[in-house]
Amino acid sequence: MRFLFQGICLISVLSVSSFAQTILSSSVQGNSQPTWMKASLEKLERELVAKYGEAQRVRAHRGLNQIASFWRNEDGDAATFETFVTTNFAGDQTTLDTVFNRFEHNLEQLDGHMAEIGREFRNQSDLDVGPILGVDEVFAAYDPSAHVSDDFFQNKLAFIVLLNFPLTTLEQRLTEGEKWSRREWAEARLAQRFSKRIPADVNQAVSEANAATGRYIAEYNIWMHHLLDANGNRLFPPKLRLLSHWNLRDEIKADYSDAKSGLAKQRMIQQVMERIVTQTIPAAVVNNPNYDWNPFTNEVKPSAVKDSDANAPPPATAASALSAPEPNTRYAKLLQAFQAVKKIDPYSPTAPSHIARSFDEGREIPEARVKAMLEQILSSPLAPQVAKLIEARLGRPLEPFDIWYNGFRQRGNYTEAQLDEIVAKKYPTAEAYKRDIPNILVKLGFTKERAEYLANNIVVDPARGSGHALGAAMRSAPAHLRTRVEKSGMNYKGYNIAVHEMGHNVEQTFSLNNIDHTLLEGVPNTAFTEALAFVFQGHDLELLGLAKPDAQSRALKTLNDFWGTFEIGGVALVDMAVWHWMYDHPNATPAELKDATVQISKDVWNKYYAPIFGKRDVVLLGVYSHMIDSFLYLPDYPVGHMIAFQIEEQMENAGNIGSEFERMATVGSVIPDLWMRKATGAPVGPEALLAETKKALSAMTSPQ
Numbered sequence: 001m002r003f004l005f006q007g008i009c010l011i012s013v014l015s016v017s018s019f020a021q022t023i024l025s026s027s028v029q030g031n032s033q034p035t036w037m038k039a040s041l042e043k044l045e046r047e048l049v050a051k052y053g054e055a056q057r058v059r060a061h062r063g064l065n066q067i068a069s070f071w072r073n074e075d076g077d078a079a080t081f082e083t084f085v086t087t088n089f090a091g092d093q094t095t096l097d098t099v100f101n102r103f104e105h106n107l108e109q110l111d112g113h114m115a116e117i118g119r120e121f122r123n124q125s126d127l128d129v130g131p132i133l134g135v136d137e138v139f140a141a142y143d144p145s146a147h148v149s150d151d152f153f154q155n156k157l158a159f160i161v162l163l164n165f166p167l168t169t170l171e172q173r174l175t176e177g178e179k180w181s182r183r184e185w186a187e188a189r190l191a192q193r194f195s196k197r198i199p200a201d202v203n204q205a206v207s208e209a210n211a212a213t214g215r216y217i218a219e220y221n222i223w224m225h226h227l228l229d230a231n232g233n234r235l236f237p238p239k240l241r242l243l244s245h246w247n248l249r250d251e252i253k254a255d256y257s258d259a260k261s262g263l264a265k266q267r268m269i270q271q272v273m274e275r276i277v278t279q280t281i282p283a284a285v286v287n288n289p290n291y292d293w294n295p296f297t298n299e300v301k302p303s304a305v306k307d308s309d310a311n312a313p314p315p316a317t318a319a320s321a322l323s324a325p326e327p328n329t330r331y332a333k334l335l336q337a338f339q340a341v342k343k344i345d346p347y348s349p350t351a352p353s354h355i356a357r358s359f360d361e362g363r364e365i366p367e368a369r370v371k372a373m374l375e376q377i378l379s380s381p382l383a384p385q386v387a388k389l390i391e392a393r394l395g396r397p398l399e400p401f402d403i404w405y406n407g408f409r410q411r412g413n414y415t416e417a418q419l420d421e422i423v424a425k426k427y428p429t430a431e432a433y434k435r436d437i438p439n440i441l442v443k444l445g446f447t448k449e450r451a452e453y454l455a456n457n458i459v460v461d462p463a464r465g466s467g468h469a470l471g472a473a474m475r476s477a478p479a480h481l482r483t484r485v486e487k488s489g490m491n492y493k494g495y496n497i498a499v500h501e502m503g504h505n506v507e508q509t510f511s512l513n514n515i516d517h518t519l520l521e522g523v524p525n526t527a528f529t530e531a532l533a534f535v536f537q538g539h540d541l542e543l544l545g546l547a548k549p550d551a552q553s554r555a556l557k558t559l560n561d562f563w564g565t566f567e568i569g570g571v572a573l574v575d576m577a578v579w580h581w582m583y584d585h586p587n588a589t590p591a592e593l594k595d596a597t598v599q600i601s602k603d604v605w606n607k608y609y610a611p612i613f614g615k616r617d618v619v620l621l622g623v624y625s626h627m628i629d630s631f632l633y634l635p636d637y638p639v640g641h642m643i644a645f646q647i648e649e650q651m652e653n654a655g656n657i658g659s660e661f662e663r664m665a666t667v668g669s670v671i672p673d674l675w676m677r678k679a680t681g682a683p684v685g686p687e688a689l690l691a692e693t694k695k696a697l698s699a700m701t702s703p704q
């Protein structure tokens with residue numbers, strides 16, 4: 001996690017020459033260029049070249065145009081601009097090195113101490129150390145780094161960076177990055193931190209949209225006991241309140257083990273989900289336990305059964321008012337999100353759409369490649385084979401909700417209760433776990449020296465919640481492992497999470513302390529740190545001295561991951577197509593956006609899923625709540641699965657986790673393809689996932 005310039009740390013711009021042209025010739029920028037700027041730029045370039053020599057012309061030209069694109073009238077007049085440039089242009093290598101080193105050192109201090117303040121302010125709410133008061137909540141919500149970017153433009157430190165170091169495009173980082181020195185990568189990352197200057201009112205609109213969509217989703221519950229089937233039966237128990245879509249989906253998964261009424265429940269939930277997507281759900285039944293609803297006929301009536309403390313709603317005047325559909329609120333919220341982030345476009349001239357920022361800056365994998373990788377998974381001949389296997393295991397033809405099939409379960413040799421007992425005995429306190437970290441790391445293949453070094457860089461704290469890992473962001477501080485320990489000792493779930501979080505801490509330690517440039521601290525994005533943490537987590541049983549999962553349970557896990565990727569890949573394609581549609585129809589109404597989303601969901605389904613499920617025009621792929629409140633986040637999931645398989649495969653091939661982990665974790669935050677090529681020899685792609693799935697399929701179908 002980065003604490004400084006959160007959300008805008010990975011950024012890109014057009015190539016330098018076209019970037020300069022964009023700035024000089026266009027008025028798309030939110031702020032108009034001061035009238036004196038053009039003359040000042042020409043004069044300053046002449047002066048800088050005269051002073052430092054012809055060799056500095058390219059740098060001078062680039063730097064001048066970069067700062068011109070962000071300079072506003074309130075930053076100063078022509079004289080201020082010219083004095084600033086003359087004073088701060090580093091015209092020789094020694095001065096440039098000094099400026100670079102100063103930023104690297106000071107930004108590490110800034111990031112690290114911001115992280116420290118944030119962590120300390122959240123101690124009371126994050127740690128298991130007694131009651132949380134109102135004051136603790138305010139401290140926890142405070143972000144001391146929120147205004148750093150504005151401050152750095154105001155005091156002109158950002159302009160010093162932009163005057164001396166190059167802004168780069170994703171295209172450049174992809175094509176030229178491989179030849180860059182580590183210092184050039186560090187310079188690119190330094191400049192990227194200042195590639196946007198978003199006005200406060202635009203940021204405000206984005207946070208408002210974030211809050212509004214978040215609230216809408218957080219309160220979208222379905223009261224399950226009030227769903228009636230054709231005979232008026234209630235399939236679900238009282239008080240069960242499920243949040244769309246997460247809890248509804250998880251209920252579908254849980255219902256596979258309900259032999260009696262699981263199938264009827266699953267069909268009913270599918271019907272509810274479809275009505276959410278198409279907005280034919282009666283508004284009265286959203287987050288409301290006072291009405292009974294038959295989601296098939298859409299009939300609504302006041303409920304005689306009371307299973308909550310919620311106040312009765314105002315009495316409805318007529319049956320028609322009761323069944324009135326939700327008025328496309330889902331799509332009105334999505335439009336609000338779109339219109340808010342679109343306001344950033346003019347201040348991001350080189351990634352001038354949310355789609356470009358999401359792929360070129362956030363993921364740093366071009367959208368076209370992500371789309372191609374997803375299509376490769378969705379149209380893989382392995383998909384119908386896995387589907388056949390699921391049909392055989394279910395003993396019935398697939399139905400659309402089976403995209404959430406979760407029956408590829410690992411057969412554990414131990415029950416959860418047995419594991420709880422083993423873990424509680426071994427780790428009665430957080431302190432006991434901490435003492436054992438060096439041993440755990442040695443078992444994972446780290447040398448004794450490395451294990452001690454890592455253990456000394458990890459502080460263990462008792463977590464209030466399930467557990468998390470916090471990196472230090474500065475070398476003088478340790479990483480923090482937050483782990484949950486019950487009064488009766490650690491349980492298996494807490495231990496499993498602790499091993500995962502420790503994987504994060506080890507990555508955080510290596511990728512900060514053992515890397516050549518702190519400006520390259522970390523990994524390309526969260527998918528990478530998650531994949532590395534899963535490597536640790538996957539060995540948790542062996543670390544307890546128990547047998548590791550056998551070939552059969554590993555095959556099951558692979559098939560589970562493949563099916564999950566097959567499902568979320570289609571969801572991601574819908575998310576992407578909907579954002580393109582909004583950019584193509586910026587003045588759409590909520591109703592028009594609904595129609596488009598429904599059609600896109602059907603199109604993706606018909607292309608990739610209908611041939612396998614034998615049913616057309618299903619809209620389930622449009623139900624994910626992230627589509628509304630997370631602004632084009634969904635493609636991260638399938639890409640994350642692919643990355644995890646690539647890293648896992650490399651660990652297996654290398655044999656030794658310890659040294660391989662350190663080698664990978666010190667590549668740093670270069671672009672994903674370059675990182676993956678250094679780590680595994682191949683760019684990011686679905687091949688490892690597909691190869692493992694193929695192996696798993698033959699392991700499952702060959703005679704035991």
Ligand SMILES: [Zn+2]
Pocket residue numbers: 500504529530533
């Ligand atoms: Zn994690």
